[in-house]
Amino acid sequence: MQYKVLKWLSYASCIIMLLVSFNGVVVTRTGSGLECGREFPLCHGKFVPGTTIGSLIEYTHRLTAGIAGILALITLIAFLVWARKRRDFQIYAIVMAFFVIVQAIMGALAVVFSQSPPIMALHFGFALIAFASALVLALSVRRAGNLERRPEPPAEHRMSKRTRNLTIFSAFFTYVVVYTGALVSHTQIAKMSLVLHIASALLLVLILLVGHMAIRDYGHISDIRKLGIIVIVLIMALPLSGMLNLVVLGSEYYMFAPMLHTLITDFLFAFLCFMSIRTWELSRIPAGQPTSVGVQETAQA
Known part of the structure; x- marks a missing residue:
């Protein structure tokens, strides 16, 4: 039961990280980054954004990033508690949670304060690492489960x-x-x-x-x-x-x-x-x- 929970948590984390990347592309492509003004987490003083397309795009990105951060923390806690003997899994979960939170903070700072192009590029780079660590975690958990059911034959050489x-x-x-x-x-x-x-x-x-x-x-x-x-x-x-x-x-x-x-x-x-x-x-x-x-x-x- 615990393994299934860990597996599906890793899958869900991977999917939400990909959605964050997609939303970031939409925000950049439409120029919607400041459609909610220089406020965070509010959008023009409200928790629910206005009806303009730009504000909805920006608020959706914020919402997705927030969900990603919460899910990353839940996943991290689950692996720390239920996968104590798999240090590799725990390291991947720690890296994922760290970079998800860091890139979310950078996104919030980019709204409130103007950021230089290198910092904005680094924001995308951190999101890339967050998704990579989520996919590595998902693939590693899946591989471990497959090997329990069907062990691989010895390799001919390392x-x-x-x-x-x-x-x-x-x-x-x-x-x-x-x-x-x-x-x-x-x-x-x-x-x-x-x-x-x-x-x-x-x-x-x-x-x-x-x-x-x-x-x-x-x-x-x-x-x-x-x-x-x-x-x-x-x-x-x-x-x-x-x-x-x-x-x-x-x-x-x-x-x-x-x-x-x-x-x-x-x-x-x-x-x-x-x-x-x-x-x-x-x-x-x-x-x-x-x-x-x-x-x-x-x-x-």
């Missing part, structure tokens, strides 16, 4: 340090590129835009390499193979969604393209984080040992 380090670096570099993109959108500096395009091209090559190595060298490890395929698909879709933004600019579909781009970005970074954790686990086990690291306590979590 993960090389080169593959591990390259995977971890790709996740870090993805965050840098995403933050740079958010900064460019807030500053519109031409030189930074050129740097962003160069960095994006390098990121494409890097993640294609990571995915290729995962499939070629570790295809016998089911989750590594699947993760390799997923990151290749996502990194190929990312520039296409970026071009779609330009195509639909000014049309009635202008809202959906950036939401799709955000969706792909969020999942790409999150899956790279999970892949980094799995490669780190596999690099630490002796050759021939089972790949199901750290799942022996799942039944008691």
Whole structure:
């Protein structure tokens, strides 16, 4: 019973974090950030906003972020109480709750006080980490449950340090590129835009390499193979969604393209984080040992 509660809490946290990201895109795209004035949590002195579209968009974003914060704290408490022997689960829940709360506070400060473009970009970056940690938690809990029912066969050999380090670096570099993109959108500096395009091209090559190595060298490890395929698909879709933004600019579909781009970005970074954790686990086990690291306590979590 406790495991089911933890599993569904992790799923719900992941979904609400994604909704927060979507709402943030809508607020930015419609310029609704100050439609409730420089007041928080009130909207023009009221708890219930006015009937203007802009105020409803901004208030919905605030409401979603508030729900995300409450759910993150509930999830954290549940994992601290019911998953005491799974330190990894608890760490993911702590990271998620911390960044959800921090980015919510930053959002409130951005309303009350004007913020510089780097800080606004960091607000998006923290939301990205919050979603990534929520997805890593959900995937880890799901994986642990699956391994309890169907243990994996031993791996032929452990993960090389080169593959591990390259995977971890790709996740870090993805965050840098995403933050740079958010900064460019807030500053519109031409030189930074050129740097962003160069960095994006390098990121494409890097993640294609990571995915290729995962499939070629570790295809016998089911989750590594699947993760390799997923990151290749996502990194190929990312520039296409970026071009779609330009195509639909000014049309009635202008809202959906950036939401799709955000969706792909969020999942790409999150899956790279999970892949980094799995490669780190596999690099630490002796050759021939089972790949199901750290799942022996799942039944008691």
